[in-house]
Amino acid sequence: xxxxxxxxxxxxxxxxxxxxxxxxxxxxxxxxxxxxxxxxxxxxxxxxxxxxxxxxxxxxxxxxxxxxxxxxxxxxxxxxxxxxxxxxxxxxxxxxxxxxxxxxxxxxxxxxxxxxxxxxxxxxxxxxxxxxxxxxxxxxxxxxxxxxxxxxxxxxxxxxxxxxxxxxxxxxxxxxxxxxxxxxxxxxxxxxxxxxxxxxxxxxxxxxxxxxxxxxxxxxxxxxxxxxxxxxxxxxxxxxxxxxxxxxxxxxxxxxxxxxxxxxxxxxxxxxxxxxxxxxxxxxxxxxxxxxxxxxxxxxxxxxx
Amino acid sequence: xxxxxxxxxxxxxxxxxxxxxxxxxxxxxxxxxxxxxxxxxxxxxxxxxxxxxxxxxxxxxxxxxxxxxxxxxxxxxxxxxxxxxxxxxxxxxxxxxxxxxxxxxxxxxxxxxxxxxxxxxxxxxxxxxxxxxxxxxxxxxxxxxxxxxxxxxxxxxxxxxxxxxxxxxxxxxxxxxxxxxxxxxxxxxxxxxxxxxxxxxxxxxxxxxxxxxxxxxxxxxxxxxxxxxxxxxx
Numbered sequence: 001x002x003x004x005x006x007x008x009x010x011x012x013x014x015x016x017x018x019x020x021x022x023x024x025x026x027x028x029x030x031x032x033x034x035x036x037x038x039x040x041x042x043x044x045x046x047x048x049x050x051x052x053x054x055x056x057x058x059x060x061x062x063x064x065x066x067x068x069x070x071x072x073x074x075x076x077x078x079x080x081x082x083x084x085x086x087x088x089x090x091x092x093x094x095x096x097x098x099x100x101x102x103x104x105x106x107x108x109x110x111x112x113x114x115x116x117x118x119x120x121x122x123x124x125x126x127x128x129x130x131x132x133x134x135x136x137x138x139x140x141x142x143x144x145x146x147x148x149x150x151x152x153x154x155x156x157x158x159x160x161x162x163x164x165x166x167x168x169x170x171x172x173x174x175x176x177x178x179x180x181x182x183x184x185x186x187x188x189x190x191x192x193x194x195x196x197x198x199x200x201x202x203x204x205x206x207x208x209x210x211x212x213x214x215x216x217x218x219x220x221x222x223x224x225x226x227x228x229x230x231x232x233x234x235x236x237x238x239x240x241x242x243x244x245x246x247x248x249x250x251x252x253x254x255x256x257x258x259x260x261x262x263x264x265x266x267x268x269x270x271x272x273x274x275x276x277x278x279x280x281x282x283x284x285x286x287x288x289x290x291x292x293x294x295x296x297x298x299x300x301x302x303x304x305x
Numbered sequence: 306x307x308x309x310x311x312x313x314x315x316x317x318x319x320x321x322x323x324x325x326x327x328x329x330x331x332x333x334x335x336x337x338x339x340x341x342x343x344x345x346x347x348x349x350x351x352x353x354x355x356x357x358x359x360x361x362x363x364x365x366x367x368x369x370x371x372x373x374x375x376x377x378x379x380x381x382x383x384x385x386x387x388x389x390x391x392x393x394x395x396x397x398x399x400x401x402x403x404x405x406x407x408x409x410x411x412x413x414x415x416x417x418x419x420x421x422x423x424x425x426x427x428x429x430x431x432x433x434x435x436x437x438x439x440x441x442x443x444x445x446x447x448x449x450x451x452x453x454x455x456x457x458x459x460x461x462x463x464x465x466x467x468x469x470x471x472x473x474x475x476x477x478x479x480x481x482x483x484x485x486x487x488x489x490x491x492x493x494x495x496x497x498x499x500x501x502x503x504x505x506x507x508x509x510x511x512x513x514x515x516x517x518x519x520x521x522x523x524x525x526x527x528x529x530x531x532x533x534x535x536x537x538x539x
Contacts, residue, residue: 012528037334069333073326077319084319156327157334174519182515193519204514214519251518259323282320 001183002027008038009046009151011173015158018167018183030165034158038172041157044070045150047143057136058143064135070153072134075127077258078149082124085266085278090124090238091144123238148215148265151175152258155211159257170257176212177257187302195248195289202249202289206302211257215264216249217291237269245291246271252279252286253301259284272296455538461488462534464526473530477538487527 002024005014015034017027044053053071067075078091127144128137138144155170159177162168167180169188178188187208191201195216205212215235237244250267254260263284267275272288276296279286288296455477464471472489 007528007531010528040334041330069330073329077322077326080319080322153327153330157331160327160331169516171516174517176516176518178516188516189514191514191517193517195519201514201517212516212518216519218519249519255320256323256327258326259320262323284320 002031004031004035006035006038008035009042009154009172011151013038013173014169014171015162016169016171017162017165018169018181019165021165027165030161034161034170037157037161038154041070041074041150041154044068045074045146045153047145047147054144054146057138058141061138061141064130064133064137067134067136072129072136074146074149074153074258075136075144076129077153077262078144078146079124079127079129081149081262081266084282085270087123087239088237088269089262089266091146091149092122092124092126092142093145093236093238148261149258152211152213152256152261155257159211172257174214175257175261177210178207178212179209181208192251192287193249195291196293202293203251203287203303205251205253206304207253210253210255211260212251212253213257213260213264214249214251215261215268217243217245217247217268218249235265235268239269244269244271247275247288248291248293249289250275250286251288252284254284455535458538460534460537462530462532462537464528464530464533469526471526471530473527473534475531475534475538487530 001016001018003014003016005012007013013035015031017031043049046052047054049055053068057065057067057071075091078089081089082091122140122142126139126142128139129135130137151172152175155172155175155177158170159168159179162170162179165179167182169179169182170177174193176190178190182188187206190205190207190212192203192205192212192214193216194200194202195218217235235243247268250264252260252264252267254263263279263282263286267278267286267288270278272290272294273296275288276286276298279298285298285300287298287301290296457477457479460475460477462473462475464473470489470491471487472491474488
């Protein structure tokens with residue numbers, strides 16, 4: 001058993017390798033590489049550092065900009081998810097997040113503002129990819145927000161590093177990937193946080209080799225906002241610029257964390273019925289809880305502890 | 306949104322793209338990690354032959370045990386060399402932020418309030434683009450933000466959430482985080498929610514689950530408390 005925690009991507013990331021079958025040096029080396037992915041992907045995709053590849057791209061609107069594998073793939077996935085969800089998920093909401101106060105560099109507490117304020121009619125359609133040249137073109141001046149996608153990608157890359165160990169867990173601030181079995185040799189038992197009662201779980205699931213990600217209206221509320229209903233939270237409906245209120249939390253169980261995290265955000269915006277439809281269409285499982293604690297779920301969840 | 310009828314196709318390709326993306330990103334960096342994986346496999350095979358009995362010990366109710374001390378050279382020599390990112394114009398090698406291993410904390414049995422955790426941070430200016438001369442970099446290669454080098458000492462910091470405040474105590478030793486502990490907990494709820502966060506002291510809230518999906522305000526408070534303490538260690 002080996003466990004390590006680091007502060008990265010604005011959260012605490014924990015990796016646990018249940019049993020290695022190899023020496024501690026091999027586990028350490030794999031953990032180094034797994035955390036290396038978090039640092040590397042953060043450094044390329046963060047909005048909070050002017051020198052990041054993402055922010056450099058932001059300053060070159062209008063021109064095709066060659067992108068690293070990391071940035072290109074993250075943006076490509078974000079755009080496809082945007083198209084698939086009819087714009088319920090949209091990586092061009094970055095500037096609106098800034099306007100809401102989500103602009104604090106997590107390591108320094110420094111406020112970061114980009115000069116570019118997206119026009120209200122700017123959307124994912126203004127981002128163009130060239131798959132042959134691997135370039136990204138911003139057809140309008142805009143700020144991309146890859147936060148959740150980047151974190152999911154880091155979890156997935158880390159999971160690949162740890163795959164040789166079979167039984168392991170990655171916890172990136174509540175975004176999970178569970179490989180193989182827990183220390184008892186059973187499928188991992190994952191609790192889903194109750195969206196209204198901090199100390200409680202609303203459900204628990206059995207998963208193996210799956211990512212579990214939850215989007216909730218309780219996470220990272222806008223600093224200063226206190227009201228329980230109608231409060232602003234960290235998810236915006238890109239189509240309206242408002243915080244949606246039909247959903248309290250969405251949990252998605254999928255093959256990877258980037259997919260699960262992105263779909264949780266999209267389903268949150270779409271609302272319970274359309275959200276479940278989206279998940280079903282993709283063959284992905286999930287649970288949606290409304291503020292009234294009504295539950296909507298797909299058919300394939302494995303409940304119980 | 307795709308037109309009706311092509312939805313299924315788009316949907317399937319979304320899942321495929323997500324898998325393909327991870328593969329593409331991982332493969333781009335895999336050149337650097339392959340030797341380590343092979344090394345691991347060889348080592349694993351040796352171990353299986355030499356020592357068929359797993360060395361893990363677990364007592365009921367105590368998930369985490371201090372692990373045997375390891376010579377620092379072991380992990381120092383296996384520093385992360387993750388990424389060699391392909392771009393259309395060539396290859397740029399990027400060294401990710403240094404990652405530290407700290408000794409696992411001892412379990413504080415029955416004393417969840419006195420939890421002790423290890424929270425490594427990138428210790429020194431993160432580097433980048435140690436690109437050899439042959440290699441051509443993209444126009445302005447991304448540079449990870451330089452992480453501050455901390456001054457040795459013990460620092461306290463507060464983190465707040467809408468449920469209350471948490472004080473963290475962070476110990477810096479030789480410029481690195483040696484430990485990060487919850488010093489005080491003034492939340493409306495007990496700190497038990499947080500206790501599962503520092504995994505080395507995993508007195509988990511519910512013994513029935515291994516992990517919890519969904520961020521917690523209290524967890525964020527602890528996170529910000531650590532960041533606050535670190536700001537004083539500059």
